[in-house]
Amino acid sequence: MLLSVLVYGFINSVILAMVALGFSITFGISRVANFSHGGFYILGGIFTWYGLIKLGMPYFLSAGLSIIIIGALGALMYKVILIRLRGLELSEVIATLSLGIVILELLRGLGVFGYEFRNPVFMDGSVDILGVGVGIQRIIIVCAGALLLILLHFFVHHTKMGLAFRGVAQQEHTALSVGINPDLVSMLSLAMGSVMCALSAVLILPLGVISVDEGYDILIKALAVCIIGGLESTLGVLVAAFIIGYIEVLTSMYISSALTSVVPLACMLGILLVRPSGIFGKSKEIEERV
Amino acid sequence: MNMLSVKNLTVFYENAIAINKLSISVNKDEIVGVIGPNSAGKTTLMNTISGLMLDTKLKEDRRGGIRISIFGTIEFLGENISNTWPDKRVRKGIALCRERHPVFGESDVEENLKISGYLSSKEQLKESLSLVYDTFPKLLAMRRRKAGLMSGGEQQMLAIGIALMARPRLLLLDEPLLGLSPNIQAQLVEAIKKIKQQTNMTILITEQFARPLIPIIDRGYVIENGMFAFGGNKDELYGNPDVRKAYFGVDYDEE
Numbered sequence A: 001m002l003l004s005v006l007v008y009g010f011i012n013s014v015i016l017a018m019v020a021l022g023f024s025i026t027f028g029i030s031r032v033a034n035f036s037h038g039g040f041y042i043l044g045g046i047f048t049w050y051g052l053i054k055l056g057m058p059y060f061l062s063a064g065l066s067i068i069i070i071g072a073l074g075a076l077m078y079k080v081i082l083i084r085l086r087g088l089e090l091s092e093v094i095a096t097l098s099l100g101i102v103i104l105e106l107l108r109g110l111g112v113f114g115y116e117f118r119n120p121v122f123m124d125g126s127v128d129i130l131g132v133g134v135g136i137q138r139i140i141i142v143c144a145g146a147l148l149l150i151l152l153h154f155f156v157h158h159t160k161m162g163l164a165f166r167g168v169a170q171q172e173h174t175a176l177s178v179g180i181n182p183d184l185v186s187m188l189s190l191a192m193g194s195v196m197c198a199l200s201a202v203l204i205l206p207l208g209v210i211s212v213d214e215g216y217d218i219l220i221k222a223l224a225v226c227i228i229g230g231l232e233s234t235l236g237v238l239v240a241a242f243i244i245g246y247i248e249v250l251t252s253m254y255i256s257s258a259l260t261s262v263v264p265l266a267c268m269l270g271i272l273l274v275r276p277s278g279i280f281g282k283s284k285e286i287e288e289r290v
Numbered sequence B: 001m002n003m004l005s006v007k008n009l010t011v012f013y014e015n016a017i018a019i020n021k022l023s024i025s026v027n028k029d030e031i032v033g034v035i036g037p038n039s040a041g042k043t044t045l046m047n048t049i050s051g052l053m054l055d056t057k058l059k060e061d062r063r064g065g066i067r068i069s070i071f072g073t074i075e076f077l078g079e080n081i082s083n084t085w086p087d088k089r090v091r092k093g094i095a096l097c098r099e100r101h102p103v104f105g106e107s108d109v110e111e112n113l114k115i116s117g118y119l120s121s122k123e124q125l126k127e128s129l130s131l132v133y134d135t136f137p138k139l140l141a142m143r144r145r146k147a148g149l150m151s152g153g154e155q156q157m158l159a160i161g162i163a164l165m166a167r168p169r170l171l172l173l174d175e176p177l178l179g180l181s182p183n184i185q186a187q188l189v190e191a192i193k194k195i196k197q198q199t200n201m202t203i204l205i206t207e208q209f210a211r212p213l214i215p216i217i218d219r220g221y222v223i224e225n226g227m228f229a230f231g232g233n234k235d236e237l238y239g240n241p242d243v244r245k246a247y248f249g250v251d252y253d254e255e
């Protein structure tokens, strides 16, 4: 029992981190809180499903295309809507949240409901970890998560565009006065966050059924992780994901699985009361931001 | 050869006039000073030349904040750039070192410089890095230090380094000596001179007092309340009793 808490808690935490990372990256760079995250997540999953099941594409092609389309959608959302609202935080939230809801409710209206909407796992089978049987898909998720973090770190610190991201995140006008275009950077940050959102959908959705309500759930989870970790800190996202991840698993094993969905929100409210800027918020360990 | 010419520039914040029909020109290879007291409009001028003012104006317009109005023209190398966005102006060769050294505080020194080499090729980046480290050996010694933790003087060196990384033809320095000890001021002035010698950049520099700049500038403008008050080469500046009194910190008695 304890070992399965350990193992499943770990996996659950990685899943939460992956879901939250896209949201956190976008916010950390451009200060846009992308509340259409849940909508993009489900849309990415449905596109993959459509390509794979309805059009008969190979899995990787269908998934890859979906990820690209969602990334482009994020960029487009910036270019068409958000660019006019920059600095009006409430309007940004309203715009992205509305778009997310439109996407999700449109999918519901189109009849996305039921067992039929399900992406297969990449590979069948399971392996034994610490005496606990774990499906290969979950192992893939954990490995992909680790790889993603490494790639992200490399991108941000060692590529020109990544460095520009850091510049804009820290001092927009100084970045501008050395020739970096913040609008371009913000647009790319939305594209990148959306790509990460769709990528996590491709990896995680095969664990269950694609449902519209999951979109709302994902948004809440991403938000909770980011708020608890301190909105723009990657380290914060990881720590918060592990806190919520383990509390969720403990709750479902020892109390009631019906209560797990309350955990992220409860933790978020708790943190907002005692430390509104999150565990790694602002000031502290700014180095980790982005 | 004329490099920059600002013609009849007028800038309003709401109904308050910050720059009033100001005309300024800078020739290639010159170091030109703009001298003026607090709120004379120096920063407004520099931000308008670099184009940052366009971005500020846009953002203010979007949030329905203060209304900024800009009139007049700015020409760079014969081309009217009044409506060119700041990042494009950097590509044309204008880089601004902003007032009060706003560096990338969470990055270390080297990362600050790398971020600022955004428009450079790999070789150019290397070249600019060694120019900056050569000019400010202190930065080399501190290259792994987080910029936000450095002293004001060190941050000012870094801020100049950041502007240098953009490899400008016209370098704009907005009050680089502000709030620094005379010792550090002298070091910076020396560094600016060296930059000039090594790169033949043209430099426009603002300051509240003329004295520390006199060793390096070719010409200077004195502006007050956003208006042209006096202009001339350094002998003319020093020769004018009003200017001397107000901007050289020289007392009547000293004469």
Ligand SMILES: Nc1ncnc2c1ncn2[C@@H]1O[C@H](COP(=O)(O)OP(=O)(O)OP(=O)(O)O)[C@@H](O)[C@H]1O
Residues within 6 Å of the ligand: B013, B017, B018, B036, B037, B038, B039, B040, B041, B042, B043, B044, B045, B066, B099, B175, B208
């Ligand atoms: N964002 C702004 N909104 C409203 N008024 C402004 C703004 N920025 C500057 N001003 C006003 O414009 C005038 C010129 O300011 P500016 O900052 O250009 O002067 P400065 O010469 O750089 O002064 P200092 O030596 O103090 O840096 C001042 O009266 C100032 O109050």
Ligand SMILES: [Mg+2]
Residues within 6 Å of the ligand: B042, B043, B044, B099, B175
């Ligand atoms: Mg100023």
